[in-house]
Amino acid sequence: MKIMTQEEAQRLFDGLVRKHLKEHWILRFTNSARSLGITEYKHRLQTGRVNRIGLSKHYLAHTSYIDMLDVIKHEFAHAIEFERHNTSSHGWRWKQMCRITGADPSRLYQGETPTAIKQMNRERRTNAKIIYELTCPKCGRVVIKNRKPNATLACGSCCKKYNHNRHSKDYLFKVERIR
Numbered sequence: 001m002k003i004m005t006q007e008e009a010q011r012l013f014d015g016l017v018r019k020h021l022k023e024h025w026i027l028r029f030t031n032s033a034r035s036l037g038i039t040e041y042k043h044r045l046q047t048g049r050v051n052r053i054g055l056s057k058h059y060l061a062h063t064s065y066i067d068m069l070d071v072i073k074h075e076f077a078h079a080i081e082f083e084r085h086n087t088s089s090h091g092w093r094w095k096q097m098c099r100i101t102g103a104d105p106s107r108l109y110q111g112e113t114p115t116a117i118k119q120m121n122r123e124r125r126t127n128a129k130i131i132y133e134l135t136c137p138k139c140g141r142v143v144i145k146n147r148k149p150n151a152t153l154a155c156g157s158c159c160k161k162y163n164h165n166r167h168s169k170d171y172l173f174k175v176e177r178i179r
């Protein structure tokens, strides 16, 4: 698999800046393991720093040249939209910008805009919720709980059906933490 070197990425970047962008932009190589690329617009971030496009060193080394090229064009579509509209998402306007840069608008690279990162963090927090799966050894019923159940918790329907509605150790749930 042919990969893109940092020098090649820099050359492509310089060419695309000259071709499509008016403001000053820099390319940086990030250590991100989660997102391939990120476009940061200074006016939007209000950091007083420069506009920059970041590419993950990790992905650069493990992604094919052709895919990385699409990531760069994808980020440039964001950059053009930022310059023109001070905002960028993956909406219809960004898709128009993709036509300018030649990016494939159907491909999204998670987390490359600040908004997308916030969204992703929200999702991660939600997904971080602990989940226990309780399985009844008798009837196979599965119950989901968000906290660790008491070790003596038994399957109610089996206790009712087979033990005169009294608790039985025979029907203790098998508890497995799945998340």
Ligand SMILES: [Zn+2]
Residues within 6 Å of the ligand: 074, 078, 089, 090, 108, 109, 112, 113
């Ligand atoms: Zn994007």
Ligand SMILES: [Zn+2]
Residues within 6 Å of the ligand: 136, 137, 138, 139, 140, 141, 155, 156, 157, 158, 159, 171
């Ligand atoms: Zn049961």
